[in-house]
Amino acid sequence: MALMRARESVMSRFRPILAEYGLTEQQWRVLRALAAADKPLSVGELAEQTLLLGPSLSRMLASMERRALIDRTSARTDARRAQVTITRRGLELVTRIGPESEAAYGELESELGPDELETLHQLLDRVAAMS
Amino acid sequence: MALMRARESVMSRFRPILAEYGLTEQQWRVLRALAAADKPLSVGELAEQTLLLGPSLSRMLASMERRALIDRTSARTDARRAQVTITRRGLELVTRIGPESEAAYGELESELGPDELETLHQLLDRVAAMS
DNA sequence: CGGATGTCAGTCGAACTGATATGA
């Protein structure tokens, strides 16, 4: 519950911004992962990085492709593997929303202080690594 | 994302146990809140403690009432306010699942150590309090 | 009356399972 409350506290600031741009949290995670990666990602890699399931991603990607936020082509070396890339339009969205995202992160840092934010990060990573 | 990963890591151990008993995470949160409170809770109080929305709760409570896990009556002093209590059957479920829940928490404690778990808790609470 | 509480109805997004096409 503590983890949920903390996440809810952070996201409640950020969700309205996403809604303005017609994005769900999950779609935002996809866009960020693609923008951060400097290469095309497979659906499997995306699933891992965004904590989404394959079928959910599959439908989301179809919808995001219709909105021209991402592109899907199949890999040359392995035709099973999709190549998902972010489009110029998608990247534009990320760069427009990005600053507001960092602002939310900045609030967090000014609330906790840089050292304790770092501590929090390390502890969370250790919990995540338990799996 | 760090908060999500940490939570996912914790819950991935626990979710199969809930599934065994036919409970969703959200229903479990309701049961725990009711078991922890030694008095009837209103839907509003439940919403606050479980991070669920009113309408979602309303439907869930109806379903849980059909399964005889909870009871709903209206308050004497204020007929708008519902009195939600846990039934004997619901309490039985909590006491059966409880130990497994604490086992998961124990894993966390043995992974981080008691001091750092405490630190994590405090940091998370501070983030949650930002709202 | 105005404000609070809870429920209902309906829509939407995502989780999840099982089956299937395709290719390594």
Place this chain on the structure above:
DNA sequence: CTCATATCAGTTCGACTGACATCC
């Protein structure tokens, strides 16, 4: 053939909104 990757189909659940009944 096997295994992996991705998608499809279908169901279920909760988020969310707007309307509404009820009561303070």
